[in-house]
Amino acid sequence: MTASNTGRVWKFGDNIDTDVLAPGLYMKGPLSELAKHCLEAVEPRFAKDVKPGDIVVGGRNFGMGSSREQAVMVLRELGVGAVVAPSFAGIFYRNALNLGLLALVCAEASQIRADAVLSVDAANAELRDLDTGKRYTCEALPAHLLQMIADGGLLPNLEKKLKIQRSKEAQA
Amino acid sequence: MVQKTPMTLAEKLVARAAGQDVVRPGEVVTAKVDLAMMHDSGGPRRVAPMLERLQAKLWDPNKVVVISDHYVPAVDAESAGILDLTRKWVKAAGVTKFHDMQGICHVVLPERGHLRPGLFVVGGDSHSPTGGAFGCYMFGVGATEMCGVLVTGEIWLRVPETILLHWTGKLGPGVAAKDMILAMCAKLGMDGGRYQAIQYAGDTIAGLSMQERMTLSNMAAELGAQTGLIAPDAVTRDYLLAAGVPDGEIDITTWHGDAGAKVERHDFDAASLSPMVAAPHSPANSAAVIEHKGVTVDQAYIGACTGAKINDLRMAASVLKGRKVASNTRLLIAPASVRTTAEAAADGTLATLTEAGAILLSSGCGACAGYGAGVLAENETCIASTARNFKGRMGAGSSKVYLGSPYTVAAAAVAGHIVDPRELLS
Numbered sequence: 001m002t003a004s005n006t007g008r009v010w011k012f013g014d015n016i017d018t019d020v021l022a023p024g025l026y027m028k029g030p031l032s033e034l035a036k037h038c039l040e041a042v043e044p045r046f047a048k049d050v051k052p053g054d055i056v057v058g059g060r061n062f063g064m065g066s067s068r069e070q071a072v073m074v075l076r077e078l079g080v081g082a083v084v085a086p087s088f089a090g091i092f093y094r095n096a097l098n099l100g101l102l103a104l105v106c107a108e109a110s111q112i113r114a115d116a117v118l119s120v121d122a123a124n125a126e127l128r129d130l131d132t133g134k135r136y137t138c139e140a141l142p143a144h145l146l147q148m149i150a151d152g153g154l155l156p157n158l159e160k161k162l163k164i165q166r167s168k169e170a171q172a
Numbered sequence: 173m174v175q176k177t178p179m180t181l182a183e184k185l186v187a188r189a190a191g192q193d194v195v196r197p198g199e200v201v202t203a204k205v206d207l208a209m210m211h212d213s214g215g216p217r218r219v220a221p222m223l224e225r226l227q228a229k230l231w232d233p234n235k236v237v238v239i240s241d242h243y244v245p246a247v248d249a250e251s252a253g254i255l256d257l258t259r260k261w262v263k264a265a266g267v268t269k270f271h272d273m274q275g276i277c278h279v280v281l282p283e284r285g286h287l288r289p290g291l292f293v294v295g296g297d298s299h300s301p302t303g304g305a306f307g308c309y310m311f312g313v314g315a316t317e318m319c320g321v322l323v324t325g326e327i328w329l330r331v332p333e334t335i336l337l338h339w340t341g342k343l344g345p346g347v348a349a350k351d352m353i354l355a356m357c358a359k360l361g362m363d364g365g366r367y368q369a370i371q372y373a374g375d376t377i378a379g380l381s382m383q384e385r386m387t388l389s390n391m392a393a394e395l396g397a398q399t400g401l402i403a404p405d406a407v408t409r410d411y412l413l414a415a416g417v418p419d420g421e422i423d424i425t426t427w428h429g430d431a432g433a434k435v436e437r438h439d440f441d442a443a444s445l446s447p448m449v450a451a452p453h454s455p456a457n458s459a460a461v462i463e464h465k466g467v468t469v470d471q472a473y474i475g476a477c478t479g480a481k482i483n484d485l486r487m488a489a490s491v492l493k494g495r496k497v498a499s500n501t502r503l504l505i506a507p508a509s510v511r512t513t514a515e516a517a518a519d520g521t522l523a524t525l526t527e528a529g530a531i532l533l534s535s536g537c538g539a540c541a542g543y544g545a546g547v548l549a550e551n552e553t554c555i556a557s558t559a560r561n562f563k564g565r566m567g568a569g570s571s572k573v574y575l576g577s578p579y580t581v582a583a584a585a586v587a588g589h590i591v592d593p594r595e596l597l598s
Contacts, residue, residue: 015362015454018298019565024542027213028243028250041563061363061396065562066541067214067298069314090367090398091298095314142200144328154316155222158323162226 006130007053007081010046011114012039014059018092021063021071031070031077038074052079055120057112059085063092072096082120084109084127084138097145100153104138112136122149178430180334181401182369185309185427189292197333197368197434203292207235208321210296211277213242213543216261217254218315219322231325233266237286239277242543244536275509275535278302278390278477282382283511285415289404289427294321298393299477299559301370305382305389306412307404307427309369312393332369332398336435339376341443346594348487349384350479350557350577352376353391354448355440358458365397371429372402376442382411383481390478391559394455403428447593449555450575453563461580464590468500471554472585473566474578475506475533476540479557482515484508484578488557489524491582491596497529498588504546506533528586542566548573555584 020041026034039046056075062085063071072095075083082102086109096103102122112118117130123146125138141149151157177194179187187195189203210216215238223229230236238258246252255272262270271280278299281287289307294300296318303310313321321327337356356364370392377385385402392400402408404424412422429435450458474480474488485507497503505525507513513535516522526532533539539546540558548554548567554574556566561573574590583593 017562019542019560019562023564025547025564025567027543028254041569064362064396065298065560067296067300067312067314069214069218069316072314087363087366089363089396091312091314093367094317098314098316098320144200154320155225158228158320159226162228162323 005053005081006117006119007055008051009055009057009112009114009116009118010043010050011112012042012056012058015061015064016042016058018063018065018068018071022068022074027068027070031073034070035074035077038078047078050078050080053081054079055118056080056083057085057109058083059110060087062088064089067091067095069095069099072099072101076101084112086110097149098154100149102149106136106138108136122146178433180433180435181371181403181427181429182309182332182334182399183433185290185292186329186331188290189309195331197331199331200328201331202326202328205235205294205321205325205327206291207237207286207293208318209237209239209277209281209293209300210318211242212240212244212254212258214296214315214318216258219319220257220261222316222319223322226323228323230265230322233268236267236322237269237281238262238267239271239280240273241276242537242541244273245534247544273536275512276477276537278386279481279508279512282306282411283415283509285412285417288412288417288421289408289423294318294327299390301392301397301400302386302390302477304392304399304401305385306408307402309399309401311398334429334433334435335365335368335370335397336437337370337372337440338437339372339374339440339442341376341441342379343376343442343445346579346597347445347447348577348579349380349387351445351448352440352442353388353394354450354455354458354575355445357391357394357450357455360395360438362394362454362456363396365392365395367396367398370395370397370400371435372400377402378405381483382407383483386481387478391455394559447577447580449580449590450561452561452572452574455560455575461576461590461592464574465592466589467574468553468589469555469584470501470552471546471548472501472503472581473539473546473554473556473558474581475504475538475556476558477508478559479578480506480508480512482512484557485512485516485521485525487578488582489521491579491586491593492528492530493524495528495586497585500588501585503528503530503585504533504539505530506538506546507535509535539566555581555590557581
């Protein structure tokens with residue numbers, strides 16, 4: 001992930017749930033197939049028209065429901081650059097960060113315009129509307145989580161730690 | 173003498189797991205995990221490739237429980253493959269606590285004696301707060317986070333605030349824990365729990381069976397909480413003894429919040445509560461059953477970790493006794509575990525259900541999550557004893573799901589439409 005990226009905004013309402021993001025009916029199949037049905041119950045155009053780097057802006061309690069990581073994986077599969085919401089469901093939020101998808105808590109998310117083009121600055125937890133220049137401040141992430149996202153998620157982060165640990169053990 | 177600041181139950185549980193004397197809400201700590209539970213959907217099939225990539229082994233195979241409950245029984249080559257992979261993986265990984273097609277993980281876990289008060293437990297499923305009913309700090313995580321736990325035996329968390337949901341009074345006939353939790357969803361909303369710790373307390377809770385308490389803790393997930401705790405007592409102890417947990421391992425005195433600990437408290441009255449129904453597409457969209465009276469149902473479903481335990485089947489049987497399922501609908505029942513089925517067979521509950529015309533399905537997550545037998549066609553309406561009625565969850569995108577207690581679901585099956593179950597109990 002780069003420190004800053006730019007994308008078009010897709011806006012959604014409150015309580016977008018994991019069944020809408022990753023419908024159970026398609027959970028057995030490959031991720032590419034599941035991704036085609038991402039959010040189709042509320043916005044049939046989304047999976048077809050979303051472009052890499054686009055930003056999903058949700059309402060309150062985004063990602064509520066199941067612990068299925070596929071709800072995050074489909075967004076990554078479709079190239080979504082960041083998810084922004086005034087609040088997230090706890091498990092979805094942890095899953096997003098664990099998979100290296102930037103999730104930003106932004107109290108003013110409802111003011112972000114649909115179809116706006118935003119730049120995202122993860123390190124400074126800031127969004128900027130490129131047309132109007134308006135800035136949105138998000139909640140800063142703790143350092144250990146910023147590092148994990150920079151590493152690409154929990155797995156690469158663990159891989160790095162294990163490598164250091166193993167080379168120490170080999171030297172000892 | 174130094175005055176000790178009072179602590180909540182959640183804080184005590186997290187402090188113990190984090191190896192600290194005191195923790196405070198908002199503080200980020202690393203906790204040692206006592207037990208990690210996974211199922212066939214989010215478990216081995218997802219974590220095995222990750223562990224391989226990391227070239228890592230389980231931190232402690234004795235602290236891992238695997239329960240196959242999602243793709244059971246297999247309906248095609250894909251689901252059969254997932255179950256096969258799960259069996260092979262537990263063997264290779266040295267996991268002996270494996271329950272294959274024995275029922276739904278949240279019910280099987282305590283039933284087989286894996287829980288006890290004071291444990292810090294993660295589960296690879298969002299309804300993992302169910303374990304909170306036993307005084308465990310238990311919560312759900314995704315597969316990658318589970319992989320992290322399996323390798324390190326640790327997990328980070330933000331010490332939660334405690335939201336105390338206090339109930340007084342006795343539930344009326346035909347009213348159950350499911351009605352209580354739907355009422356709480358209506359009042360607090362699906363993000364009312366703010367990913368903090370919920371604790372249920374009061375004389376109503378003390379008077380509930382373990383199974384009814386599990387319904388409350390289970391649906392702490394629908395309140396958006398991280399966990400849903402109930403302080404252990406003699407009821408907890410009796411359940412665990414029956415599940416084979418040694419007496420010496422059941423501590424019901426330590427795991428209570430201190431008087432004066434800081435909580436956000438909400439009060440509820442059980443005596444005035446009527447049966448509740450959640451209309452599509454949210455558990456928070458709940459109101460008294462009377463508001464939805466007359467809605468015809470194509471299917472009535474009693475199943476899932478939330479609503480198919482032995483007491484749930486008994487509630488349904490009390491309505492169905494001597495009655496028949498209406499000709500315009502169908503009643504599907506998937507007991508939560510094979511032990512539940514055995515218990516229901518032994519006490520005559522099962523016969524009452526089948527004589528009424530109920531169709532028995534296998535024990536698993538099934539139609540609740542849109543996985544197994546019993547999913548819905550376009551535009552069909554279902555009333556279910558499950559936890560969630562999100563759009564499209566139980567089948568076709570245009571299907572509608574109402575949620576109610578087993579009493580209310582059984583009553584709808586008899587009438588062919590939603591009715592107040594108390595009319596059939598008197």
